[in-house]
Amino acid sequence: MLGLRFNDCNRFLFSIVLKDCYLKMASFFRMKLPKIVIEGCNLQDADFTETNLTTATFSNCDLAMATFDNTILEGADLRTAYNYTIDPERNRLKKAKFSQSGLGGLLSKYQIVID
DSSP states (O other): OSSSSGGGSOOTTTOOOOOOBOOOOBBBBBBBTTTTTTEEEETTBBBOTOOOOOOOOSSSSSSSTTSSSSBTTTBOOOOBBBBBBOHHHHOOOOTOOOOOOGHHHHHHGTTOOOO
């Protein structure tokens, strides 16, 4: 689905399972999604601005051009996610898990070379 706005859904008892989904340009703006497990999804250009993703798991997800701004990713697992760019100064990342291959997505704003 292209451009789906989950943030417009009624949040009362809201629950979602995301597995092998095409969710390009989806919006999760200001949602509370702690412990969500997202598997094998294309989340290119998705908006996670001000979203609570505490202990979320992004398993084999493409996060190219996804927006993370003032997002809570504490304890989140992004070890198998790829193509993300996340600014550690603008997001809460305490105890979040990343792979070595994903470090470039955390440091890209500093324009440093990682070999």
